[in-house]
Amino acid sequence: MEWTVRELAERAGISGRTLRHYHQIGLLDPDRVGSNGYRYYGLDAVSRLQRILLLRETGMPLSDIADVLDAAATPEAEMEALTGHMEHLARERASLNRRINAVEHTLSMRREGRKPRMDVMLEGFNDRYETEVVERWGRGAFDASNQWWHGKSIQQQKEWKARAEALLAGWRVIQEEGxxxxxxxxxxxxAAHMEWFREIPGTPTHAGDTAKSVDMVRGLATQYESNPDFHVVFGTAEAARFAANALRLHVGNSGKPG
Structure with missing residues (x-):
């Protein structure tokens, strides 16, 4: 059984122009070309077309589809190509989700008559510290925390941020009470601060790594003391230093975080 371009295109739900294009770029050759110039497609061509259309649905470029189909005809080769493409799509999806969240935030602020804030809700949790986090804890740690943050809705981000701000403000209250x-x-x-750390995927505290958790807390304590940005977050430089000393004592006294 054979089909002409028109017949196969109708059955496959694509245009004849698409079939002719696939032939021109060497992706799908007809089984034969008649004396009248018509292209005829048999069972082998139809089988290849099915695979082309399946891979095309994933968004895979035609050049990559050609490489997959022309490679050794093994399930492993196709699975490897699909796995690589799936990872690429996942990265694109994460990037798209970040942009969607940014637009949602902008719309929300505009509807309330307020100016959108260029803060953590748009940048993503610790995006601004990506280089430092990757160097200290590895790419996996950054990706885990980043994906966790971007997986939240705008409302969830607001709620988490409000709770974090209350936790940090609490240090100033305790310090000023003497x-x-x-x-x-x-x-x-x-201890509550350590539980807050444990909520964040990618941190040593979340993973239960005691040694690295202590190292992380001590490193953050130094940042709390020396970085003016943290003085603002805690309300005063004194509160930031107080929190740093309390956290050092906590991990030092317990021998483990928490």
Whole structure:
């Protein structure tokens, strides 16, 4: 059984122009070309067309489809190509989700008559610290926390951010009440701070790595003390230093975070 371009195109749900294009670029040759110039497609061509259309549905470029089909005809070769393409699509999806979240935020702010904020809700959790996080903890740590943040809705991001701000503001309250870093109030708040760290995928605390968790907390404590950006986040430089000392004592006294 053979089909002409028109007949095969109708059955496959594509245009005859597409079939002719596939022939021109060497992706799908007809079984034969008649004396009248018509292209005729048999069972082998139809089988190849089915695979082309399946791979095309994934968004795979025609040049890559040709490489897959022309490689050794093994399930492993096709699976390897599809796996690589799936990883590429996942990266594109993550990027698209970030842009969607940015647009949602912008629309929300505009509807409320407010100016959109260029802050963590648009940049994504620790996006601005990507280089540092990757160098210290590895690409997997950054990707895990980044995907976790971008997987949240705008409302969920707002709620998490509000809770984080309340946690950090609590340090100033305890410090200004005259407590010492080793007081019960300060150490209870340090424990709450550690639980906050544990919520974030990609951190050593989330993974349960004790040694790296202690190292992370001590590194952050130094940042709390020395980085003016953190002084703003905590409300005052004194509160930031107080939190740093309390957290150092917490991981030092317990021998483990939390």
């Amino acid at each position: 407590d010492e870093p080793d007081s019960a109030a300060a150490q209870d708040h340090a």
